[in-house]
Amino acid sequence: MEKLKSGTLDGLHIRILICSLLYKDFLDYPKASIIIVFHNEAWSTLLRTLWSVINRSPKELIEEIILVDDASEREFLRKPLEEYLVKLPVKIKLIRSVSRIGLIKARLKGAEAASGEALTFLDAHCECTIGWLESLLAVIHKNKKTVACPVIDIIHDDTFAYIKSFELHWGAFNWNLQFRWYTLSTREMKRRKHDATQPFPSPAMAGGLFAIDRNYFFEIGSYDENMNVWGGENLEMSFRVWQCGGRIEIAPCSHVGHIFRKSSPYSFPGGITKTLFANLARVALVWLDEWSNFYFKYNEQARSMKEDQNVSSRMELKKRLKCRSFEWYLDNVWPQHFFPKDNRFFGRIKNIGEDRCLIKPERKGLTNQPMGVATLHRCVDEIIEEMFVMTSDGFIMTDDSVCLDAPEKPGIGPLRVRVIACSGFSRQKWEYDQNTQELKHTTNQKCLDIPLSKNISDGLIIADCDGKSSQKWDFQSVDWK
Known part of the structure; x- marks a missing residue:
């Protein structure tokens, strides 16, 4: 002591x-x-x-x-x-x-x-x-x-x-x-x-x-x-x-x-689904409004507990307290959020030349956010790891607040694109042209491209725009509600 x-x-x-x-x-x-x-x-x-x-x-x-x-x-x-x-x-x-x-x-x-x-x-x-x-x-x-x-x-x-x-x-x-x-x-x-x-x-x-x-x-x-x-x-x-x-x-x-323990000290009677995911199902049903559909769509364990929840007392509390909507929360409390909305793209970003989709990195950084080089993988039908949001400001972001990021100035070697923590800086802003299907970096007007090696582990780059198929991208919207 x-x-x-x-x-x-x-x-x-x-x-x-x-x-x-x-x-x-x-x-x-x-x-x-x-x-x-x-x-x-x-x-x-x-x-x-x-x-x-x-x-x-x-x-x-x-x-x-x-x-x-x-x-x-x-x-x-x-x-x-x-x-x-x-x-x-x-x-x-x-x-x-x-x-x-x-x-x-x-x-x-x-x-x-x-x-x-x-x-x-x-x-x-x-x-x-x-x-x-x-x-x-x-x-x-x-x-x-x-x-x-x-x-x-x-x-x-x-x-x-x-x-x-x-x-x-x-x-x-x-x-x-x-x-x-x-x-x-x-x-x-x-x-x-x-x-x-x-x-x-x-x-x-x-x-x-x-x-x-x-x-x-x-x-x-x-x-x-x-x-x-x-x-x-x-x-x-x-x-x-x-x-x-x-x-x-x-x-x-x-x-x-x-x-911070390496493993949870709590026992979960009936298993983690009937406790933790039942709790989260209650949170979604009461407070997320239409975003609860988004949560249940991509979380099978919580979805399985959805019908077992009686949240009438909490809904009455919400009404009595005259609480605002979850959309108000996103817009006013956390406008930097990466959740889908009606005024922003949500879905898969597919390279036309290679017929592959952009995917969120698996490796976790010090903050437990997935970060690494931007890579493609074989497209799978609506898995959450290949879902991205593009905001009206031009930020391409995904789950865990990570964004598509590229160098603004030339350097030694290829200008490699990474998926890292969203910063709000201009190096993370992009423009998508629906006519040419080119995805351009806003600062230097270079296009998102696949390196000549076509080695998946090499990741994506930005290069001078030349109209080739490796620089063409299909933004495939997915219904999130």
């Missing part, structure tokens, strides 16, 4: 000092109930979480710490834990579930028992840094309809070292409704150059670590009680908050480390 008391996060010290000046007048901030759910958590990681909260939070801002035990079986989490907790210098509530109820329902138990003005949720394998709590509560103090999230740093799952993460990301999701971190929009990047300490909006939240006004949490519908165990609850809350008049913001002055 001495390391926690003295501070172990040298890489964050400058940011912490700057942020501490911003949030020094915190006495009028709401007091927080800090809710931590655990199941068979290791003693060391649970105590690391607890002591980082105690040592790095202003005592005046902690109403209580609520531990919710989701039916742990380890003996040291029974009486030894109870005896240890009574010695801690803060108010602790320990709630035990006699049977496994899963993360979602366990968090609801904690929220219902909480007496603080704000609810702050943490996983049981975290480390909070100095300033983490007041930075979150400042967001709520400014606007009670805002959900505040920290920057989530990494605790190495082997060495348990604390590793500062890359901050220039916000939360979103792919076509399979899997949460992902994507690069911030260009507008937010520019805004952060002026003041990198200010909170910024995020289309979605990771869901494990956040703070919310207690009354607002219940007014907005808390959690969907018909969701089971874990999975999808973060997106359900993200859509609900944004579409029903609230906001989600990431507070850069709040850093919390988190252990």
